Amino acid sequence: MANFHKIESYPWSSDEEFQSGLSAILGPDHSTSQTTTQSDDLAVRARCFYYARKYDEQVDFDEYKAWRASQPAYALTPLLAAATPAVSSPSISHTTTHRPEATADVEAQAEPPKASFAEIMELIESGKPVPGIRTIPDTVLTGQGTEAKQVRRQKPWEQKATAGTVGITSMTAGSA
Amino acid sequence: MTIPSTATRSDESTRVRMPFFKTPFNGYSVKFSPFYENRLAVATSQNFGILGNGRLHVLELSPSSQTSISELRFFDTADCIYDCTWSEDNDNLLAAAIADGSVKVFDLALPPSANPIRSLHEHSREIHSVDWNPVRRDSFLSASWDDTVKLWTVDRPASLRTFKEHAYCVYAAIWNPRHADVFASASGDRTLRVWDIREPAATIVIPAHDFEILSCDWNKYDDAVIATASVDKSIRVWDVRSFRAPVSVLNGHSMAVRKVKFSPHRESLIASCSYDMSVCLWDYRVEDALIGRNDHHTEFAVGVDMSVLVEGLLASTGWDELVYVWQHGTDPRAP
Secondary structure, eight states: OOOHHHHHHSOGGGOHHHHHHHHHHHOTTHHHHSOHHHHHHHHHHHHHHHHHHHHSOOOOHHHHHHHHHHSHHHHTSOGGGGGSOOOOOOOTTOOTTOOOOOOOSOOOOSSSOOOOHHHHHHHHHTTOOOTTOOOOOOOOOOOOOOOOOSOOOOOHHHHSOOSOOOHHHHHHTTOO | OOOOSOEEEEOTTOSOEEEEEEOSSEEEEEEEOSSOTTEEEEEEEGGGGSSSOEEEEEEEEOTTTOOOEEEEEEEEESSOEEEEEEOSSOTTEEEEEETTSEEEEEETTSOGGGOOSEEEEOOSSOEEEEEEOTTTOSEEEEEETTSEEEEEETTOSSOSEEEEOOSSOEEEEEEOSSOTTEEEEEETTSOEEEEETTSSSOSEEEOOOSSOEEEEEEOSSOTTEEEEEETTSOEEEEETTSOSSOSEEEOOOSSOEEEEEEOSSOTTEEEEEETTSOEEEEETTSSSOEEEEEOOOSSOEEEEEEOSSSTTEEEEEETTSEEEEEETTSOSSOO
16 A cells, blocks of 8 residues: 555645646636536545556545544545645755745645635735735733743753854954 | 543554643643753644744643643743743743733742733744743743844743844743853844853854754754754754864754754763654764664654753644653654
């Protein structure tokens, strides 16, 4: 039997062949024409088929689906996001904010469904509100902080240290 | 929300269970407590940190078996949280780097409704890193996308000093582990700068990479050695006394390296995490430097830390909303 962890950790979202196949299966407007469950089942089936063909390891759809459902982290995350078209492969020339494009399979949650990175960027760029953000008042209760309860623990390098670490003090202190 | 506060992932081939923790938001940073062996903080951000709320989790490994992670407390913020740092002086205090440009200080001994106890708002853009001074213990640094680093103490409402030399976002500012006045900053301007806060300007400027530098950390046993991590996918180790060339170049990540961390216990051991979703361990003094790779995350691995109190204990978090804690040499998913 296939190792489901291995299947799960396969880079589905960056495999262009898989993604294009999945897009073809789900159709261009899968998000409106099918329920999340239907799309998820299709995505799981697509994974089973693709993985079996690629590694010559049979993957039982029902078992894999049941296993995913038993994993808290995955049970909460519909696979629908995996149908998001694969994004540009990351490279060293990506944006200055180094928030590269999302590549995740795990981008959505049970309720409310989370938007993908691309969807959030689209909302922001089109000036639409991003759902699910709570208003949290910026109040600060500048009371007395509490006292420490623990004494400081010595760092391992302090225990092992010998006197006279030269280098940097001599470098920096008098170098102006 | 229906997110379990704690969970255990099992590997089908073994009966051993390893703990992980599911966060509702995307993980950005993880830090072990310098006071408690089993405690760690996790900074998280909604919507991949682009826009939304933040949540700072304080987690505990069950002390008996280390088989589960439970949540001790969490603090919610209006804006995303990119980093956090434990006070080196008070085991209850934590500072968080907030996307609105503020540093917020939380007191674990007070209920969430009485927090934060400070909001220090001077940076004009997102704060990307905070680091508490481990030597003097009364102060901490914030590094921001407004190109500056600021120095703070908890009891003053205004910063003590602003360090403005970088030409682009500062992604990390990290204290030297031995010298109370020395820190290094890593920037998108592709330089690493070493500062002595008694001096008016940076004392050393190292053009360390040809692309943005996202992280840096000092060697804990050689105070002149520092590692940098870059968008160029490499980690470079430098000796600031002679920085014409790096001491070592660590190649192996296939995407930008997001964080780099020197071991508190072993001189030459380095941990890193990357947009390639892996957490790697390196020995920068040996030829085949890559000594371990963990592919447990299914999204960008953004935060990694090594426990200062328990040798070999590692933690990581990422955009897959999972926090893992494991012992070096074991698989985070199936030890």
